[in-house]
Amino acid sequence: MLSDEEIMNWPEAGTATAAPVIRADHLDLTFQTNDGPVHALKDVSLDIAKGSFVSFIGPSGCGKTTFLRCIAALEHPTGGSLTVNAMTPDEARRARAYGYVFQAAGLYPWRTIGRNVALPLEIMGYSRAEQAERVARVLELVELSGFEKKFPWQLSGGMQQRASIARALAFDADILLMDEPFGALDEIVRDRLNEELLKLWDKTEKTIGFVTHSIPEAVYLSTHIVVMSPRPGRITDVIESPLPKERPLDIRDTPEFIEIAHRVREGLRAGYEE
Amino acid sequence: MAEASDPKAGTSAGGWPRWLRLPPVLGMVLALLAIWYVAVVPMNVKEVLTAAERAGVEVSPPSAVDRRDMGNWALVFRNTHALGQSWSSDRPKLPAPHQVLVELYDSTIDEELNGRRGIMRSGTLSNRSLIYHALVTLNATFLGFLIGALLGVGLAVGIVHSRVMDMSVMPWAIVSQTIPIVALAPMIIVVLYSIGVQGLIPKAVISAYLSFFPVVVGMVKGLRSPDAMQMDLMRTYNAPTSSVLTKLRLPSSIPYLFASLKIAIAASLVGAIVGELPVQKGGLGARMLAGSYYGQTSQIWAALLVAAALAALLVWAIGAIERRTLRRMGMMP
Numbered sequence: 001m002l003s004d005e006e007i008m009n010w011p012e013a014g015t016a017t018a019a020p021v022i023r024a025d026h027l028d029l030t031f032q033t034n035d036g037p038v039h040a041l042k043d044v045s046l047d048i049a050k051g052s053f054v055s056f057i058g059p060s061g062c063g064k065t066t067f068l069r070c071i072a073a074l075e076h077p078t079g080g081s082l083t084v085n086a087m088t089p090d091e092a093r094r095a096r097a098y099g100y101v102f103q104a105a106g107l108y109p110w111r112t113i114g115r116n117v118a119l120p121l122e123i124m125g126y127s128r129a130e131q132a133e134r135v136a137r138v139l140e141l142v143e144l145s146g147f148e149k150k151f152p153w154q155l156s157g158g159m160q161q162r163a164s165i166a167r168a169l170a171f172d173a174d175i176l177l178m179d180e181p182f183g184a185l186d187e188i189v190r191d192r193l194n195e196e197l198l199k200l201w202d203k204t205e206k207t208i209g210f211v212t213h214s215i216p217e218a219v220y221l222s223t224h225i226v227v228m229s230p231r232p233g234r235i236t237d238v239i240e241s242p243l244p245k246e247r248p249l250d251i252r253d254t255p256e257f258i259e260i261a262h263r264v265r266e267g268l269r270a271g272y273e274e
Numbered sequence: 275m276a277e278a279s280d281p282k283a284g285t286s287a288g289g290w291p292r293w294l295r296l297p298p299v300l301g302m303v304l305a306l307l308a309i310w311y312v313a314v315v316p317m318n319v320k321e322v323l324t325a326a327e328r329a330g331v332e333v334s335p336p337s338a339v340d341r342r343d344m345g346n347w348a349l350v351f352r353n354t355h356a357l358g359q360s361w362s363s364d365r366p367k368l369p370a371p372h373q374v375l376v377e378l379y380d381s382t383i384d385e386e387l388n389g390r391r392g393i394m395r396s397g398t399l400s401n402r403s404l405i406y407h408a409l410v411t412l413n414a415t416f417l418g419f420l421i422g423a424l425l426g427v428g429l430a431v432g433i434v435h436s437r438v439m440d441m442s443v444m445p446w447a448i449v450s451q452t453i454p455i456v457a458l459a460p461m462i463i464v465v466l467y468s469i470g471v472q473g474l475i476p477k478a479v480i481s482a483y484l485s486f487f488p489v490v491v492g493m494v495k496g497l498r499s500p501d502a503m504q505m506d507l508m509r510t511y512n513a514p515t516s517s518v519l520t521k522l523r524l525p526s527s528i529p530y531l532f533a534s535l536k537i538a539i540a541a542s543l544v545g546a547i548v549g550e551l552p553v554q555k556g557g558l559g560a561r562m563l564a565g566s567y568y569g570q571t572s573q574i575w576a577a578l579l580v581a582a583a584l585a586a587l588l589v590w591a592i593g594a595i596e597r598r599t600l601r602r603m604g605m606m607p
Binding site: 072073074093094096098099100102104106108109110111112119120122123124151153 | 503504506507508509510511512513514517521522525528603604605
């Protein structure tokens with residue numbers, strides 16, 4: 001394990017004694033396109049401690065999704081170093097270290113909700129009994145018990161997205177990466193799912209990386225808010241939230257909340273003006 | 275009607291109530307029949323006039339040699355009084371629809387019930403009956419379709435997974451379909467005969483040759499239909515290629531597969547019929563060629579009608595299986 005000096009990037013984050021689960025060091029990523037190279041990530045350094053909830057916020061093109069995809073080894077950085085659970089991202093992917101939730105639920109229309117959630121378990125070779133047990137457990141976690149036999153088209157968009165979160169939770173990855181999971185949902189459903197996500201995070205103690213372009217969502221959910229700006233994609237500010245772990249929805253009207261939201265907004269604006 | 279209570283039960287995929295589809299279809303059939311009956315008159319006019327002349331009717335012009343060089347419509351208009359036999363001539367160039375239907379009845383039901391070798395007399399289907407010939411053709415069609423479909427799916431799986439196969443197989447598959455099958459069929463039969471294979475297999479091979487192609491094209495598209503996000507999801511699970519194939523690519527390709535199978539089964543039938551032309555050993559193709567040898571056009575038409583009906587039936591059957599499958603997969607309400 002790592003020494004004490006290395007651990008303490010954010011002393012108060014989550015479980016304070018843990019080593020960073022994800023560590024990016026001067027990360028660079030340049031895409032070669034027909035219109036010339038695109039600098040998607042430039043000099044991104046960030047440590048994510050175990051059990052923290054980190055939101056990435058910024059305008060489109062700021063590289064927030066790209067960074068998440070780098071952690072998931074779906075993109076490959078062209079410079080710098082990145083470790084996930086002290087492994088390379090690709091090793092971590094092969095060790096099935098994370099669950100990934102995309103913007104679209106992406107449930108298979110030919111599988112019932114239960115069988116959709118069981119998909120990663122089938123691929124990873126869990127026994128039938130274990131599959132059934134885990135499916136029942138995670139469906140309860142996202143409050144979809146009783147919908148196991150339904151097909152995706154029989155569910156609302158919010159319920160489908162909950163099922164896709166259940167699918168990412170079904171196996172024992174302790175990192176959950178979410179790429180604008182609620183971006184396509186309406187405000188009311190989004191509020192409800194945000195609340196549920198916090199409870200779920202509390203219960204499962206996962207480390208969550210969460211991409212969003214909604215300031216209230218980022219402030220409400222996170223222990224740390226990473227503000228990014230585009231061209232080239234880089235981190236302009238990392239805000240540590242002073243909000244308590246227990247967060248009812250109306251915490252969004254408190255002065256503390258509004259102050260953080262203000263700081264995020266300032267950070268976003270600064271990124272534009274540079 | 276029970277259907278009336280459930281708005282979905284009585285409607286087709288296009289959203290039209292089923293009974294509303296009937297008038298256009300019926301109208302089309304009637305129009306075609308009318309055109310057919312009209313066309314019979316000029317098509318057969320020379321033979322009809324010759325027969326009428328022999329029976330003592332005055333025909334203009336009176337010389338058969340003069341008539342030979344005249345247009346059919348001109349003869350029709352100059353001899354409107356002598357055309358009574360147009361729709362009942364013995365050896366018409368174009369038989370009237372009812373003559374075809376009579377031939378159809380004679381060579382199916384009548385032959386089996388009353389014929390010398392029908393199922394009533396001998397217990398087996400008569401080899402003069404279209405039922406027997408249709409079954410012979412159907413056998414080759416099914417076997418060819420099975421081989422073609424399996425080959426098509428197999429090639430498509432290979433093409434999707436191997437760049438080498440993508441580059442090498444696809445062009446040949448396309449080239450294979452540019453060669454006229456009537457030119458190739460006798461070669462296949464001769465080559466297979468020389469290595470001792472005859473009967474059902476050569477016909478099935480020709481069938482398969484025609485039917486594998488639509489399956490390859492459709493399945494390649496179907497297997498590639500999962501979008502980038504779905505492929506990424508599989509990557510996050512570190513799913514092996516075999517799992518991606520069985521759990522994502524194959525299920526995604528099912529709608530494409532059925533669209534291809536409908537084309538493939540019709541092509542299989544054509545292949546089987548073409549395969550029967552050079553080998554006079556039964557089948558609808560053999561019947562068609564025999565009819566043309568002996569000037570029995572109504573026999574050709576009857577075999578043609580049976581072939582068309584078979585094709586419709588086969589395509590419909592694939593459609594029925596498709597609906598059942600998609601419903602069971604939950605992809606169709």
